[in-house]
Amino acid sequence: MELVNNVICPFCGTLCDDIICKVENEEIVGTYNACRIGHSKFVHAEGAMRYTKPLLRKNGEFVEISYDEAIEKAAQILVDAKRPVMYGWSCTDCASQEVGMELAEEVRAVIDNTASVCHGPSLLAVHDTGYPVCTLGEVKNRADVVVYWGCNPFHAHPRHIARHSYARGFFRERGRPDRTMIVVDPRNSDTAKLADIHLQLEYNKDYELVDAMRSALKGHDILYDEVAGIPREQIIGAVEALKKAQFGILFFGMGITHSLGKHRNIDTAIMMTQELNQFAKWTLIPMRGHYNVNGFNQVCTWESGYPFCVDFATGEPRYNPGETGTNDLLQNKEADAMMVIASDPGAHFPQRALQTMIEIPLISIEPHRTPTTELADLIIPPAIVGMEAEGTAYRMDGVPLRMKKVVESDLLTDNQILTKILERAQELEASK
Numbered sequence: 057m058e059l060v061n062n063v064i065c066p067f068c069g070t071l072c073d074d075i076i077c078k079v080e081n082e083e084i085v086g087t088y089n090a091c092r093i094g095h096s097k098f099v100h101a102e103g104a105m106r107y108t109k110p111l112l113r114k115n116g117e118f119v120e121i122s123y124d125e126a127i128e129k130a131a132q133i134l135v136d137a138k139r140p141v142m143y144g145w146s147c148t149d150c151a152s153q154e155v156g157m158e159l160a161e162e163v164r165a166v167i168d169n170t171a172s173v174c175h176g177p178s179l180l181a182v183h184d185t186g187y188p189v190c191t192l193g194e195v196k197n198r199a200d201v202v203v204y205w206g207c208n209p210f211h212a213h214p215r216h217i218a219r220h221s222y223a224r225g226f227f228r229e230r231g232r233p234d235r236t237m238i239v240v241d242p243r244n245s246d247t248a249k250l251a252d253i254h255l256q257l258e259y260n261k262d263y264e265l266v267d268a269m270r271s272a273l274k275g276h277d278i279l280y281d282e283v284a285g286i287p288r289e290q291i292i293g294a295v296e297a298l299k300k301a302q303f304g305i306l307f308f309g310m311g312i313t314h315s316l317g318k319h320r321n322i323d324t325a326i327m328m329t330q331e332l333n334q335f336a337k338w339t340l341i342p343m344r345g346h347y348n349v350n351g352f353n354q355v356c357t358w359e360s361g362y363p364f365c366v367d368f369a370t371g372e373p374r375y376n377p378g379e380t381g382t383n384d385l386l387q388n389k390e391a392d393a394m395m396v397i398a399s400d401p402g403a404h405f406p407q408r409a410l411q412t413m414i415e416i417p418l419i420s421i422e423p424h425r426t427p428t429t430e431l432a433d434l435i436i437p438p439a440i441v442g443m444e445a446e447g448t449a450y451r452m453d454g455v456p457l458r459m460k461k462v463v464e465s466d467l468l469t470d471n472q473i474l475t476k477i478l479e480r481a482q483e484l485e486a487s488k
């Protein structure tokens with residue numbers, strides 16, 4: 057058995073970089089340091105749910121085809137469509153995302169990633185108010201007040217707290233005892249149970265709570281006995297804890313980005329972070345889910361000027377979330393073909409969007425059987441990035457990390473598949 061050190065976990069946006077993989081006969085059979093979900097991804101790559109050949113649906117049944125046939129078919133679907141959508145991109149590497157951008161421009165598609173249904177509101181808020189950010193390394197070494205708002209890393213990012221928020225750091229030698237942890241969550245989640253202060257607000261009242269905290273921060277009275285179900289004194293106590301920080305960090309998740317107010321919640325949370333800098337160093341980081349969801353937003357921005365929901369229909373990039381989001385196009389029955397890569401909208405999109413996905417040609421570039429592949433007309437299986445192919449991913453704090461190839465695979469990588477589809481699409485467009 058061989059041990060491969062310093063492997064980066066290709067599961068969540070924490071991108072833990074200290075994983076050790078046990079490899080036997082070109083298969084990962086075990087891990088050290090990974091959490092349960094990361095470990096599960098590494099050791100369950102193979103098995104009955106793994107596709108090893110491209111599949112095309114014929115008369116309701118999947119039949120095996122060659123990669124060449126699958127690439128021809130995919131290029132044909134995208135070139136023939138008037139309003140193709142290319143969605144996903146969050147579980148693949150940046151170089152593949154870059155090829156995807158070129159392909160979207162070539163076939164005049166809408167290209168969009170999973171941020172559309174998770175941290176999209178955060179991206180909109182960043183346009184309005186900026187982004188006072190730091191790295192997870194700074195959190196580990198400096199942060200003495202840590203806020204988790206609308207997220208439950210204990211389960212969604214299981215090593216996040218231990219590696220960054222509770223860890224012993226350069227200026228926080230004792231780790232947990234040197235830090236105050238505040239959790240804002242309507243539920244008494246497992247993360248909330250670890251907190252020094254739990255602000256258990258009412259559902260959908262995040263905006264009101266941030267607003268009251270900003271009032272207290274500016275020295276104004278809070279006019280009500282309670283706001284968002286939290287007594288005035290508790291709010292003032294929490295604000296005092298924020299003001300006393302030497303280095304504070306606000307981690308926020310979909311509990312605030314998708315509660316009532318959406319990107320306006322993040323607007324006001326960013327403004328609170330900026331205002332806190334009058335008292336202490338304060339920064340914020342969104343808790344990104346898929347391991348390279350951030351990478352797509354970076355690649356898409358440097359290629360088109362916009363982070364997601366980019367529409368190339370006119371040949372120029374256009375951006376209007378609410379109109380050019382994947383769900384908007386599917387639910388309005390505008391899209392007439394779809395390519396899904398590195399994500400599973402079949403498991404997460406609303407029924408109305410899924411109905412359109414059933415009705416239009418659907419390509420799925422996906423290693424495993426998922427609810428999306430169940431709806432697909434064409435399935436193209438890739439090697440898994442971070443395990444069977446190397447590539448770059450952006451951690452939730454915007455730090456790019458190079459992921460390793462741990463084992464060999466006979467399958468084409470996402471990058472190779474997309475490059476071949478792009479080349480064929482260019483030929484088809486030229487012959488039109």
Ligand code: SF4
Nearest residue numbers: 065068072091094215
């Ligand atoms: S916390 Fe995330 S990146 Fe780290 S091992 Fe677990 S799943 Fe992987």
